[in-house]
Amino acid sequence: MSLGDITDREARHIFNPPSLRADLWMELLAAARRWKTGKGSGNLRAELAQAIASMEPVESLFAYPGAKLLEALKARLQEDDPKAFYFLARRISTAIISGSYRHDSAEWDVHEDVLDPPTDRLSSVLGGQSSQRPYFETLVVTPFEASRWGYLTSQMRRIRRPEDEFVYEPVVVGSFEDALCAIFLNPQILSVVLYEGFAFRSATDVPQLRGLLNAFGLDKDESNEEAISLRLAELIKRVRPEVDVFLLTDRFVERLAGDPVASCVRRIFYQVEEPLELHLSILEGIRDRYQTPFFDNLKEYARKPVATFHALPIARGKAVFKSAWISDMGEFYGPNLFLAESSATTGGLDSLLEPTGNIKKAQDLAARAFGADKVFFVTNGTSTSNKMVIQALLAPGDIAVIDRNCHKSHHYGCVLSGAQPYYVEAYPLAEYSMYGAVPIATIKKALLDLKAAGRLDRVRIVDLTNCTFDGHIYNTRRVMEECLAIKPDLIFLWDEAWFGFAHWSPFLRPRTAMGAADALERYLQSPEAIKAYEAQQAKLGDNPSDETLLSTRLVPDPRKVRLRVYQTNSTHKSMSAIRQGSMILVHDVDFHSVEEQFHEAVFTHASTSPNQQLIASLDVARRQMELEGYGLVMNAIEIALEIRRQINTHPIISKYFRALDPGDLIPASFRESGFARYLEPGASWSHQMQGISNDEFCLDPTRMTVVCGTAGFDGTSFKMLLADKYGIQLNKTSRNSVLLQSNINNTRSDVALLVRVLLEICAGLESKFKDGSGAERASFDRHVNSLMHDVPDLPDFSCFHPRYRKQSGEGTLEGDMRTAFFDAYDAAKCEHLPLFDCQVEKRLASGPEMVSANFVIPYPPGFPIMVPGQVITQGIIDFMRKLDVKEIHGYNHEQGLKLIKVDGEHREASKTPPVSTKPAAKKKR
Template sequence: MKAVLSKVDTEQYATPSNVWRLRTDAWEYLGYAAKQLPGMADAANGARTVEKGLKEEVGRQLRFLEAVETYWAVPGKAHVLELRTRLREGDYAAALTMIETVTRGFARFRHELDDKLVEPDPHAEALDAAGLAIADRRPRFEVLVVDDVSATVREEFIAEMTGQRRETDAFIYQVNVVPSLEDALIAVLLNPTIQACIVRPGFTVPARQRPSDDLRRYLDGVVDPGVASQTPRQRILTMADKLKKLRPELDLYLVADVSIEDLAGAANRRFARLFRREESMELHLSLLAGVAARYQTPFFDAVQQHSRKPAAVFHALPISRGGSVVNSRWIKDMGEFYGMNLLHAETSATSGGLDSLLDPRSTIRDAQVLAARAFGARRSYFVTNGTSTANKIVHQSILAPGDVVIADRNCHKSHHYALMLAGAQVAYVDAYPLNEYSFYGAVPLKALKGMLLDYRRAGRLDEVKMITLTNCTFDGIVYDVERVMAECLAIKPDLVFLWDEAWFAFAGFHPIYRRRTAMAAAAALEESFRDPEYAARADAQRASLFDPVTGEPADDEVWLATRLLPDPRIARLRVYATQSTHKTLTALRQGSMIHVYDQDFSHLNEVTFKAAYMTHTSTSPNYQILASLDIGRRQAVLEGYELVQRQAYLAQSVAQAVARHPLLKKYFRVLSTCDLIPAEYRQTDRPMPLRDGIAAMDEAWRTDEFVMDPSRLTLHIGNTGVDGDTFKHQYLMDLHGIQVNKTSRNTVLFMTNIGTSRSAVAYLIDVLVKLAEHFDAEREDMSPAALGARKARVAELVSSPPPLPDFSRFAQRFRSGEDTVDGDLRTAYFTTYKTEKCGYLMPRELADRVRAGEEIVSAGFVTPYPPGFPILVPGQVVTEEILSFMEALDTREIHGFDAALGYRIINEEPDPALGV
């Protein structure tokens, strides 16, 4: 067992990402020991040795829990100390009762015990460690108080606050007190059940007990040594800022005897309310109201209320109220399967009773406001047909025909189609290739800056409207979003950014992930732009980048080598993020959101955004999807931190199992940061930063150009001799029911999510072991010839195929000029509508003509799955490199390629001079 804060047991120690598991396991182990020890009192010598070892382990677990429970109200450190006394006295029956109140309380608090909710004893009122009935189904949370007081005062304050609780309260809370700023930061990192924090001026700065090395390094990075010398007022504001940066969803309250009116102006952005000490009832009501504000789900509640009202349906929706189902002789099983609530909730905006998605004025509007607050956006919009539609809405709202967009060539196909529909000139940039694994990484910042500088040099920078990138990529590579936007804005201060965060919706609810989200990065830049020191540094830098006499910019090499700072006086933050809420948070399929942090939205984009939203949004949206977005937001804002840190840890536990198991590492390898992010894009060199602790992860996510999402695991399977697509379908899905949705030639991507359980992770590891055993047994039964063939196949899968092809170029007739790379995707696409201008070529004939020097132009998107990025787009010139890659790629599914006819191409333009 690991020790998290105390140095008593330094064999291992926990991090905030796995303390939930270690804490639960420690209490379970103590329960096991309390059952075993009574029978060992009169045992033989051999059993006494076992007893001694058991007691030593009990001591280690108790030391661990003493340290950890300091930061929990329930069961709390006092409970552990009393338990120690019971065990020391040999009162194992009493000790077991104390332990079981905790483990049953864990189940009530949603912590897993074998991933099941432990039901209360139906014959007796079971109480948890706080003395509360386990059968009480009201949601529970903890309140953290930060104040350095005596034990007596501490208990008096806790009793005063918990004494305000009433049976009519919607929620139940417990209070814990820590003495210092550092202890408060540790508490909110370790204890995700904290939903509110009460700050009192008497707190100190350093942690009362020595943190682990990992937490000490992390605290040293976030707590300025000068805090101790600040005035009480400054310390209070610093405390609030630190807590809000870690967990922005927390409600903060200030309780003081001083003249709180003097603090009100500076504190109003930080604290929900300020109180004097005697106002405990108002404080109690505020604690409940703060959680209630986040708990509310306006649209979900409205849908529930609508389903309970009697109604007679006289509009075009037979399924509404279950009318076409319950009276049917043939489809009653639909109602039995889905339930009547789903049918009773079916309605439309035109029927009345619920808000309209296309013109929200009440509950949908309110739900979107709450979503914007939760995700750190200025505005948020619900989308009911996926992020593909969300991307089209954003592109169409901003772009006019002829606008230049710099886009990652490997972005989701919805972007390519959206750019075509908008008539934009597309300038594709390539991500760095990972040839060995047959997929791309992300687009280096140097490439983005270089392209902007190319347009400046060509005199066309004013035409560049937007940059579109995917963050994080399907494979888990995450940009330094703030740096990308800052350096690009330093070159063109009015750029619009669209960050496709389809796979990253969860990231806003973890303090380290959050800083690399589009909304958090935009907010951080806005704060920097207000800082006079930042403006002074930007002015000084620009003086070195422009000739003081001519005003001409320095050579491009200087700009590329400099970490650029935008001019805060002219730079505008126009940032959009699209998220597939249904992919990484709780929402029904196709539930997505658009988040907006656009300083110029109201006067530059609001009208066109609404028009684009109308264009792409169904007039018959699915209200169940909308309701799920609303309740998914509630879950994220109340327990997102806990769930995200859990999913990251569970992925890392799989990686460690693969690395340590002798049979697993024979056939499998989890690719690390060092495998997937070249050294030139990293300042750190840890293969898996989170495995080394929160401080290591924090360092990498602060400094490296790209980082890896630790909740994604790319498993290299080349040594099995089986390609990724076959491994996915035949071995994982067909044999064991394990679902994955991305593979490459020699890898399989596993993703944990907020719904992943420890049992699921254990099952995955077990399946991988069984498959490794299968491959071992299969090799033993092979003939020499078959074994040779297997070795050859393995050699093929572990070696690099032909390099991933970069984007070649648009054909000349679709380009704007020689000095820039953008092409008219729309014209190329609609050329294919004229059948006489298109044809087909089989691969061999196409290759022969390309090798002969003929320019062949693609008529459509050609996208092999895997790897899932477009090898060709309309108007792109086909090259030998592209065809060599396609020939070597063994995949069953290629979108845009007809096996019977071949590749669709655009025929050469007729020459008017020849009269044809």
Template sequence: MARKLRTKPYTSLNRYHSVWEMRADGWINLTDDLGRLVDLGSGTPEFRERQARVKETLEMLLPIESYWAFPGKRLFGELCGWFAAGELARLHSAARRINRLLASNAYRHQEPAMDTDGEIPSEIDTEEERLAQIQRPYFEVLIVDEMSTDEEEALRRRVHKKRRPDDAFIFDIVVVPSFEDALIAVLFNINLQACVIRHGFPFKSEYQLDLLGKFLDGVDEHIECLPESERGPLLGAKISEVRPELDLYLVTDIKAEEIAIRVGDIFKRVFFREEDHTELYMAIMRGVGERFRTPFFTALVEYSKQPTGVFHALPIARAKSVVNSSWIQDLGQFYGMNLFMAETSATSGGLDSLLDPVGPIKLAQEYAARAFGARRTFFATNGTSTANKIVVQAMVQPHDIVLVDRNCHKSHHYGMVLAGAQVAYLDSYPLNDYSMYGAVPIAEIKRTLLRYRRAGLLDRVKMVLLTNCTFDGVVYDVERVMEECLAIKPNLIFLWDEAWFAFARFHPTYRRRTGMSAAARLHAKYQSASYADRYQAFSREFAAEDWNDEEKLVATRLLPDPAKVRIRVYATQSTHKTLTSLRQGSMIHVWDQDFKDKAEEAFHEAYMTHTSTSPNYQILATLDAGRRQAELEGYELVQRQLDLAMMLREQVLKHPLLSKYFRFLNVGAVVPAEFRDSGIDTYYDAQTGWTNMEAAWRVDEFALDPTRLTLSIGASGIDGDTFKNAYLMDKYGIQINKTSRNTVLFMTNIGTTRSSLAYLIEVLVKIATEIEAGVNDMSAIERRLHQKRIHGLTKALPPLPDFSSFHFAFRHAMHPSLADTPEGDIRSAFFLSYDEANCEYLTMREVNEAIATGIEVVSALFVIPYPPGFPVLVPGQVISAEILAFMQALDVREIHGYRPELGFRVFTPQALERMASENAGKAAAAVAARAAAPQEPARAHETEQATLNK
């Protein structure tokens, strides 16, 4: 009966942001319409209209529910049968109960009876149910096998009978019959934690879903013709690509031991036929248990229960200094005793040391590496600012050249100072209309590398440092950037600042644009015979003389030599920003195939340098628990975050008053057309829904993270700083992080709820209504002033300046043959400014006059306006006319490194002359050394690896 009900293809998904929203709305609408049908007479027009809507909803839900254990195919088929038989009251009662169970998640720990008039649970509110949810989490297992409904129910009964009271978890099963159904299930069903692939199965699903196209590239639809030994592993590989956190098991009818040898990296275990159901059951439980385990958090909990006598530091440990106080017992009441009972020191024993982990911290970091796809992971309790400095200091020696995005976080600039690096700043493309920058084009990076190659200095270029994603949501094609750079310098190190991108690992769309995922793919690619053939073809087409044609090199998609390339990738992530962790909880992820030989000792020294000897154990515990959450429910949480962001964008776009004053920037506004090969300028389309996002993220040089919602407010006549403080925060208590002159940035995260989203929309409507009323009440003069403010915020915006240059006093490459390279000695400039005698203050007028007469004025400090928050000037940088014009046009209140009453702190001419004289000797020595070992630029590419090995 259920199968016959469906009469049209399943295409309604395009109207929704996700299947989860569609499913939730479907059950709500079904319950409401059935309730009304029960009250109506059968002959009325409304009855017929509601009846048609119920039929449509059932048709919509039918394929969705086949991929979930509850209510599942069998029970949903019964509902469809009741509808066909006209048993509307019975159907309404069951639908109402299912809706409540789904909304509350109570079905996870209850045996629901649908055909009853008993009380319907609305939420998990009893202590028994709450403990059950904590102590025995529920999950579902996907079984890929063709079987009848009776066979499926018999399998479910066998699984339920194996449940034991001491099981750490409980699970139910979902059975699907085909290759496509399996992929749909892992995309739809957020409860899945494991997949068992059994015997033969066809390729096609009876449900037609366009969203599968991107996951089926290279998959032959005639999969049924493949032998079983290839069919199951192919499906396993595809599932692992989409959701790598799932445990995969293969049950085969042929030689299990031979298959296990070939596919051991895909499947956790391979079983022969059905010889041991109990072993498979236990393997599934054990696999989930491995991800559930939190070594350090568990150790900390156990430590808090131990009786101890504290005779070392930390009076607050065991809460002694709190509970014995007459004045601060409210501190204990506010935080609770567990916080203090778990407070201890690494020297007390039992809980491991962050600086030299050998126990639970070591295990916790290994589990984090597994979760984030790294070869090794290190925890940081001082935030990603410290994590960035650790990596820079470990990888960079004094006078190494580092290519740095000029608009990166200030910790990178200070890291360059500490490491003594020679910094070559890269310019991002400007978004002048919104007073913010995008990201650095690959052409800019390649040109800079080729300048160093032409100058014979490529051997000194050590690292490329980029922000992915940017504050405003611009995301690199990480794999392409690294691949093309490695074609020019095969052992280049990459540091990806993913402070705002830790969540990306746990969603298939985002994952491919992360540093760790791209590193693993590149390494696998360069080991393959197919890439070796591809590179040989590229080498034949790209002759040796072509390596002297820089414009051709920039325009060509370059491929690195697999015999020379080394994958050395680092990513720093603020776990506390986008996943679950206490403030300052961060991680450093490493995918460096030369780590043991070339980096380990230096990394550990840098780690020791910047890591506290008294790390906060509560932060470490939340990093451990946050990793568990990300592995077990990250996909669900990130998708929900994405759904809410898309919902907010759509609501503002459709609301007539909101869209009059506000506009969320789409990808076309944030990423110029030259970087969007897809031609897609918006991820949402009224006809196709949100399907454009997938296509754009696959091919465009830069993509936009839709969860970073930049709201353009220029049409309101209110600047970003005023909108943030006077309206959002002071008036409505809405917190945001970043503004520009005419934008404010909202971000959804894994903790965002539909209620908080509704509140934000409500607030924006109130603000828009207030603006509308104010505009309508303006006099003619006031209206002209208002229009002038709007013009200043939307049309008369100062162009964003590029990086000018370092003054020659802070450049070692002063010889004419080396003058084409842009690096500067930021460390020398930084510390030169410590001596008051080397500096003076000049007002903007005085700087302007000096520039007009041809005098170079050099900043002694970092100058950072907020907003936009990037350094306009760094120590040793020449103040250009464009930078000065930008500073004069700014109307922000906060500018770090600039004192309005004094002006700019700049170097005196005498200090610059003395510094230049000192560096001239160094430059001459460098030129002499190079002259002793000349190398033709044309042969630089061929001999580069030998030089680097020296």
């Protein structure tokens, strides 16, 4: 079996090949156990030999177990010693899965007594002793013959020192393809050393790797020896930007260092004239990522004896630990929480409002990690981050093209800034009571309508959620390219509250705001960008119609574009940060023009007493993701795919529950690749990457919408059942589904618990129907039908009442929501109308119009079905009346709808709302 066959053997390992490696070892161990107990077939020994031969190409890309242990394992097999083979296989597989080899050097030894290996026998592999120093692996790509690789490894080991902060093991390969394979498969690799002169093709056949290269557009044979090393360095940084690359060359290093392409190389050495310098440089690169300036200073501050004369009694913890009544809080949290508290910004600490020291350095490190120009830490959550960005970038009268279904903080941001929202609609998924994302045609139509109305100059920003709560991910680069082709100075705000982890996945990073901005910036600086624009202009002519522009994939004029991209990131939602930890990421060529008002927005919204522990957790979360985020994210995706596989293929669970796939949540018209199922036969890296690269929308694989209505549960009741009875927590629900999320915290044991619980619930249903009457089953079926088919249509945004469109006039949809919001403060201007009152129908039929005085947001589904100043339509009323949820923000069940009194003014105008931006014929699929 070739390496390519192994890496593509099962679809569920597409996103996490290292888990396939662990599974292969467990399968080998199971076979070894059968051989040891004599329960296997007669040719089991031959099967084990073939399995080891199949695994060797993969194992060559990992430092552990290494050639010595693999040879020892094969020797046990050749000696026909099943007991010795089993115990050595068990030790290796256990060490791989547990990671014990990273700290215990005894794991690397070939012990004579394999039944009871001594724990005190220490090799020189990890520096002569068991080590708790952080461990990583360094990939070495060399032109040397394989017979010399052992010598190269021993030389790198010899130069290590006991005083080194970190310890690493070399992984040696001899080709471009093997190097790429190692980068994808081995998350322990954190640095790469390139010797010039290595081959391009692997000695092992890797067809699936070539398919992956093709998906990335990088499948050409690099025969130019001078270019191949820099090309590999560039590709490694594209796949895993956190990895350091060092180049060893015998050419003129000075000239090579001046090559712009060499900017992706951390340092260039003249061959190996300075092996110690190379070693120290490798460690320095890890140290740069390991440092946490604010957290380090906070720990140092906590160790100091300090007398506090400021207004923070909890600092140092004396009032807690000496208390007769609250000392249990001190016992629960421990002393460090209190020792690290201070309201001062001195003594090694810094000010979050105007950082100049360690907070600024921590933010700069985060900017480097996420590929941003600047990063701002926020301790009030991404709700505050969104309001900061909107306030900084928008002024009264500016128009914001904004997803109507985005988080409420965006809407409130418009109220605070005085910007006028022009709402665009996502495509509906009425059968699941949720929305998808906003089609690019809808966004372009909004911009073109505003242009036709002479108001494109007032359009300042396009504001979208990426990814949505339910996992819909935009083709961010395409959205920005096409919008910039219409208005080249547009600003983009991407709310990526749930998507911060995606930067650490080479598959998902291109869909992030910062990943797309980086790729788009590089493209706009290339000659190809001007050629593409001029070719399109020649084809479109001087005055193309809106219909032509809507049907054309537009490219911008790179000479006019001002690339301005903002991303908000709920670090606490997908990384190891404390709740409410958020970041604002900036990639803005004109940030200098808004920097002052941006800082004013920070002063407006940020607390003057930010939580020190929260800031420290943001610092530490960045460190973790730079050093192990790649592997953690791959595992989170693997967990999600395994949950899908278990739910959708289990013979009993699949009768009552189903995890939805891209084909269920994204209409075919938005999936050019045709990719529909994560676990469909023949799924491959190449197929996945085609969807991620080309489709208008794709799904975040870590977010699983599980239909529970077919089991007779609405989302809310099923969520409560899981929490109250089984201790399984989740967040978002809909009328007939729940959303499960995997993250870097989950393990396969969590999957096992979920599967066991779902099976228990399904078994209860099976037993109930088996023992019950036909009437009971009929009642169940009726309930399922009401949950799955008798669902309310999702209402469109109607329009703002003409009173709140005085600046806009007719023809477009934006409105003065701020004025409507504050009109509602005056009780004399408002009235209440019960939702089920007969007056509602009379008002709808003959007026006066019902105009919402506030935001009305049902949970679920969680989008605002009314905003201040919006005209209420029959569709909105029908939807609200069919809602079976109790939590509706902004709606008082006793008083009813809160309305702004408009009497009869402009009644006829509001009966004919402006042209909708809703895509046609997509109400239900």
